[in-house]
Amino acid sequence: METREIHRHAGWLSGLAAVLVMAGCAGTQSVPPSDTLAGSSPSSQPAAAPSAATPPPAPILVAQKYVVKRGDTLTGIASANNCSIADLRTWNKLGTGRLRMGQVLRIVRQQPLPSSGAAGAQAAASDGAAANQATAQATASTASDRQVVKDTKRHSSAVALTWPASGKIVDGFRPGQNRGIQIAGRPGDPVRAAAAGRVMYAGTGLNDYGSLIIVQHNADFLTAYAHNRKLLVKTGDIVRQGDEIAEMGDLDNSRVALLFEVRRDGKPVNPMPYLPSSQG
The missing domain is CATH 2.70.70.10 (Glucose Permease (Domain IIA))
Structure with missing residues (x-):
């Protein structure tokens, strides 16, 4: 290697x-996407495009489990969970065989970070002393962050x-x-x-x-x-x-x-x- x-x-x-x-x-192995029906013979359908490799701007990723039911297909599971067939294959190391009833699949979901608007409204409602303290902390944090970035280059x-x-x-x-x-x-x-x-x-x-x-x-x-x-x-x-x-x-x-x-x-x-x- x-x-x-x-x-x-x-x-x-x-x-x-x-x-x-x-x-x-x-x-990593390249597996041609295909649809697989749980409890019946495989059938070929167009696959969804693989998801972008670049992470979203602010991802919080949570792994959940899905139990395959009779009649489930990769296309249906992917559509219901807002992901692609390629994602399902990557997360679960799926080959080209059919799904099985009762099979447990991992599905990775993204949860958004709290909106900046809510944080801004809360900051605006703070009194002057709290705002000054937050500003001082932010300044110190920024200086510390710059030092960490410098260290990564040394x-x-x-x-x-x-x-x-x-x-x-x-x-x-x-x-x-x-x-x-x-x-x-x-x-x-x-x-x-x-x-x-x-x-x-x-x-x-x-x-x-x-x-x-x-x-x-x-x-x-x-x-x-x-x-x-x-x-x-x-x-x-x-x-x-x-x-x-x-x-x-x-x-x-x-x-x-x-x-x-x-x-x-x-x-x-x-x-x-x-x-x-x-x-x-």
């Missing part, structure tokens, strides 16, 4: 390269991480066999940023990763958080170490667990040397 190296001198391009590298390692030989989740390590790092460690937990357990950085990707466009977040920390290191139930950040967001960025889930995974990766120059490395010796 060939891995592309992240470009060292362009912040956004390096993040895009990281996504492309991970996409290559995920082993080279470093290391990165200091904290544990992204609490739980038992059920799959350790094995060079050449996997890409990170898996930390088991319960649905909805918090997934936290292991270090401050900028979200370079948040979405479901890569096979084998489910709902994925990639955070760049400096010009050499990034971390990835896969198989989430719900994403709480979007591409471009600035996160601080310990911020909750997702809820643990099992999207595109056989169990509820966080797949946590550390990548140096685009290549997966063992996360353990960069993490504290204990989760406490």
Whole structure:
């Protein structure tokens, strides 16, 4: 498997390269779309166009489950859930066989963020002291954000991480066999940023990763958080170490667990040397 190296001198391009590298390692397969009827023979129908790979401006993604009923087709399920057949195949690793009654499918829905209008009305109703305090906090946050962005462009030989989740390590790092460690937990357990950085990707466009977040920390290191139930950040967001960025889930995974990766120059490395010796 060939891995592309992240470009060292362009912040956004390096993040895009990281996504492309991970996409290559995920082993995405192209499956021609077709319609499949549960409980009857397959029939060919035009497929919906695949959804855009670029994440929406402000996505909050929630993985839900759908139980196939007699007579269900991929076209009908996709239409009822406002997605494409290609989406259903990606989320559920579907081949060309027919659907089965009782089969459980994962469906990823997007929930809009609270409207800025409501936030603006609430701010307008605040008294002068509260408004001044909010302004001061926003100014400090902006300065801090600028510093984080600067750090993502600097080279470093290391990165200091904290544990992204609490739980038992059920799959350790094995060079050449996997890409990170898996930390088991319960649905909805918090997934936290292991270090401050900028979200370079948040979405479901890569096979084998489910709902994925990639955070760049400096010009050499990034971390990835896969198989989430719900994403709480979007591409471009600035996160601080310990911020909750997702809820643990099992999207595109056989169990509820966080797949946590550390990548140096685009290549997966063992996360353990960069993490504290204990989760406490």
